[in-house]
Amino acid sequence: MKRREFARWVASWGSAATVLQQAQAHAAEAKPEATKETADAHHQQVLARYAHLMGGPKVTFGLLVYPGMFLQDLVGPLTVFESFMNKEIHLIWKNLEPVGNESPGPQALIPVQPTTTFENCPQTLDVLFVPGGVPGTFSMMADEEVLAFLRDRGAKARYVTSVCTGSLILGAAGLLRGYRATSYWDTRDVLKELGAIPSKKRIVVDRNRITGGGVTAGIDFGLTLAAKLRSPDYAKAIQLYLEYDPQPPYNAGSPEKAPRVVRDFLTDMFAGMRETSFALARQAAKKFQ
């Protein structure tokens, strides 16, 4: 394979769907006796053989991106969504300026370029998703333009979803009233102020609302959603694709499991944010009818 061809091959790398095609083509090129056509034919054969696992109608994902979001909140679910075959993914913001480059954090090192605007975003999304963050989340909870957009697309979406403090934004838009939901462990009870019923579960499914716990819950959330959109086997294929066989070196991922000193440290650290999120939730709830 020549350098330029390799570059083109790299360029065309995408979801699991194209991996096979490209890998086969690459293998074919490495062996002169095989041809690209053979590789393509093999690709079609493999896909046909597994059609019951991998087939399904197109899924349209719409992910809100915003200044101050937490990058892992976005990238966890996005990694699962990107593993879908036959999908369309939109990163949505007010305009097409990169977001997230406000600070010396992961969200600053890696700014995110929206792919569409509130105005141009498809009217009907299969999945509307909102990542969490601090303090960007607070800003969103009080941003009428954002809340109006979420209210509009949320009313029409097949699934209305979030990870971490993203549920506070959904809640501020009135989208969680009467629904069981979860949030980051330290802001879970803020959901009450927004008319939701807080749950301690890592992933909470109530009708078409699916909310996940803090940050890393995005992968568990993504797989839960994948099973609903396609099938449990499909979700398992993505799980193996991402080698998601978690083995944390410690057992401290929830306030109940963490050592007291660790929990106290973070609770002290987040005291001001907690207070602010309660205040913003009460403010948002005042506008509910």
Next chain:
Amino acid sequence: MKRREFARWVASWGSAATVLQQAQAHAAEAKPEATKETADAHHQQVLARYAHLMGGPKVTFGLLVYPGMFLQDLVGPLTVFESFMNKEIHLIWKNLEPVGNESPGPQALIPVQPTTTFENCPQTLDVLFVPGGVPGTFSMMADEEVLAFLRDRGAKARYVTSVCTGSLILGAAGLLRGYRATSYWDTRDVLKELGAIPSKKRIVVDRNRITGGGVTAGIDFGLTLAAKLRSPDYAKAIQLYLEYDPQPPYNAGSPEKAPRVVRDFLTDMFAGMRETSFALARQAAKKFQ
């Protein structure tokens, strides 16, 4: 808090260290009777109280970024590294052009801007980290400029680390000869060609080499490293901060655990890539002394 002040606050949001400071300042501004000075003083008090948990010398992280890497491979560890107080993080590439925007994948939706070049990267890194990917990884395995850089900084780094197929790049640079190491489940045995001793463990620590399994192993890897760089309690604080209490909806994250049809599907899908990675590993090993 006025809009511009809030924007500045958002702008200054960074690691866990600044969260407390900013959150306290925000809370203080919300209560006119409190002052920013009070908030700062409280911040110092909390930090002093937890100095045994959160203190430590500066850690310098250097993460190779490259076209065709897998975004989650980078963002998982980066999210852990960013949670450190007193750290410096470099995203390293040949030049400062954004990488990863080659294709319709997560790595295309979210290109990554290097922060330094091979030339300007600090000589001594506490942590040298290489993410995985396909087919970008193949390209790196055969790129002498990249391998020479890794060899140079790898010889001086306190820890030489990778996630997923990143270990194939470390291996191609000769950095895993005689070391136990792991890789993506489907390319683990390729490590043998590179003089390493493949292991099935999710995180493999052998002297100062730490390698993680596929994609999502990056979070387990990050926490393992955090405990070494600071302390187990420090790692637990980051674990709770990221609410890393994984609860996958299925138990299919390794080839042994996944249903046979799922494993067969992915094995078929990756057949060409596997073949290519073996060929590239053999080619790289020929250059070892």
